[in-house]
Amino acid sequence: MEYILKTEGLTKIYSKVRVVDDVSICIRPGEIYGFVGKNGAGKTTFIRMVLGLASCSGGVISCFDGIPLGKARKRIGSLVESPAFYPNMTARENIRIFCRMIGEDPAQADEILEKVGLADTGKKKAGNFSLGMKQRLGIGIALAGDPEFLILDEPVNGLDPTGIAEIRKLILELKNEHGKTIFISSHLISELEKIATRYGIIARGRLVEEISAQELDEKCRNKTSIKTDAPEKSADIIKKLLSTESVEISDDGMLFVGEKINNIGEVTNELFRNGITVNSISSTASTVEAYFIEKMEG
Amino acid sequence: MTGLLGADFKKLFKSKSLYVCMFIAAALGVCMSLLYNYFWQERGQNIALWYAMMNQYGMKTDMLDEALSQIPSQNLLSYINVFLSDGAIWLIGAPCVCAYSSAEYNAGTYKNTVARGCSRIKLFLSKLAAAVSELLIISLVYLAAGTITALPHIELASTLQAGEIAFMAVIYFVLIIASACVFVMLSAIFRRSGFAVAAAIAAPMLIASLIQIASLASPELSQLSGYILMNTFVTVQKSVISGTGLNELLTGIAYIAVSSVAGGLIFAKREVR
Structure with missing residues (x-):
């Protein structure tokens, strides 16, 4: 059926x-x-x-x-x-x-x-x-x-x-x-x-x-968001460093890594070594409840 | 359909209101029988007084003789006619039948059956069948209690023919069914027993009043009051004796048809809560 x-x-x-x-x-x-x-x-x-x-x-x-x-x-x-x-x-x-x-x-x-x-x-x-x-x-x-x-x-x-x-x-x-x-x-x-x-x-x-x-x-999983001056190059570096494909670039150039990064320092150092300036870095997590509430309010 | 009928009759016989109404009908039947007997006895004394007074003043008694000859004698059939036409069946039946038919709306149980794909028309007809049975039971209880109480005081013989008696029985049967159909239709309209009962009791009085007001302007409109269902019970015996009983029978059939169809359509089309 x-x-x-x-x-x-x-x-x-x-x-x-x-x-x-x-x-x-x-x-x-x-x-x-x-x-x-x-x-x-x-x-x-x-x-x-x-x-x-x-x-x-x-x-x-x-x-x-x-x-x-x-x-x-x-x-x-x-x-x-x-x-x-x-x-x-x-x-x-x-x-x-x-x-x-x-x-x-x-x-x-x-x-x-x-x-x-x-x-x-x-x-x-x-x-x-x-x-x-x-x-x-x-x-x-x-x-x-x-x-x-x-x-x-x-x-x-x-x-x-x-x-x-x-x-x-x-x-x-x-x-x-x-x-x-x-x-x-x-x-x-x-x-x-x-x-x-x-x-x-x-x-x-x-x-x-x-x-x-x-x-x-997947949407509610812990994520890390990074703002750099070269989003695409940064995405390639992070994918290689963390062995992950779960990196997205939003329209405003913000990078979202679909998992929590435990060693932020290693990532920022690698980006710096490649001549990339990191403007901001933060970890986000959303509960299912918060996700639904956001959708229902929207 | 047999499943629905079985379930509706089971619900009917499990409802307290049926037995309460049967008790009230029986008690009322006994009381009314005693009262009718008292009035009949008193009428006999009053008639004797009237004759005495008219004779004292040298008045002719022809008109009194003719009027008295129209009044049926105190026999079993007369009593049955009085019980069926005194409005008690309507007054006891309306709350009982409306309470039973409205119970499903009050409990919200129609949503269970309708949501499961049961035909709304079958649900309505099944409820109608049970409601008709309920009113017939209450009517029989009232009638039985009243006539049994009256038996020591009345003669069993009647001046009417067997065919006329049978015809009267059929008309009363049809009118009782028509009454039940009206009560079920009102339950479908209002979906609350209180409103349905109020409408059932108030509507005949309101319509009769409106007809009376209208007949002030146009006297022939007063005939319309003969078509109010509650009033048709009163005129059955007289109509059968005079050979016009068909009017009451057709009125009853018309009420059955209109209220069943209207009630069924309303139930079928409205949202189920």
Whole structure:
């Protein structure tokens, strides 16, 4: 299969305001796609359009290599905004009744409860659950029918650190052992960083950037920036001295060495020996969080 | 569809509001039966007084005789007609059905099923079927409680033919279904049980008032009040006896058609929260 979800120019306009503006993404099988954005950036509206809960003002949605959306959505499990369930029923009854409604076998309820850590809730009504338990129930409902693709909107909201770790473990297990593709929108960049294989950053309704986890890691790695009076010659010397190809020259002539240089003195001496004047030298490092914040603010 | 129906009926029978409304319907049925019996007894005493007074003053009793002959006698069928037309079914049914049909909107559970590709029309029709069943149950409970309480005081025989009785039953059945359809449509419009109940109870009164005001200018408009669904319950027996019961039947069918289609379209087109 080429893609699980593809959107082209997806747009949503409410009262002349473009809350989602021309968003095009492509999620491939087996990915964990982290969708990152500030409050009000358009993440949930995007998800609602993909799931058919809201109409699209423009653009195209296709799933599973273009099969009809009605059929495609039967293969998508979701948790959108807050978890929705019947408060006067137990967790087991909620999952069983949902299975019945979507034409799936209600017998899988026990296995699902085990997976999300609600197997011991017994006869407790879901309306009396804690916030974390309700969140787990919402994830459990999303897992009903063993969908291939999961869309989770803030799945760890309200969970304690243990709960967050358990859900993270569950998500990784679903991906690695069951081959599921997962789309997660979250504010918790530190959590996404541990599991996502690719990211989409959305700000003010627009997709600012799509980046793989590997690319993100390279961009945030420790770097050294050097300003000289002969950037190209300096780049050649540094590449040879440090045995690295990771040297870039920016438009304003600043050199960026894609790693931290431990022996700055050796580098400056070598440059001086070749008649190059070093104007400035500094070491920079960016965290993933800072990177995202910069993109989201931009 | 069978899965949806099974689930909706399970939710119905698990909801507390159904049993609360059934209890209220039963209690009200008993009370109303006792009250109707009291008024009937008192009516009998009043009639005797009227005759005595008219005879004392030498007045003719022809008109009184004719008026009294129009009033059905105190038999089982009369009681059933009174119970079905006194508005109690509407007043108990509206909160119960609106609470049940709005529960999914309140809980947000429609997003689970719609997002999973369930047909919105099927979801609506399934909910409608369960809501109709709910109102029929409440109506039967009210009717049963009232008539059982009345049995010691009334005669079982009726002057109506079996065919007329069957026709009346069909009309009432259709009108109850129509009422449920209206309540479900209002739930789809307002998506909150409180608003839907308020609209269900206030709308007939408001429309009746507007028709009365309009009929001040144009008297023939007063006939429109006969098409207010709540009012059609009142005129069923009289219409069947006079051979015009078809009006009420067609009114009920029209309400079923319009409210089902309108409610279904609204549910299908609006965003799911």
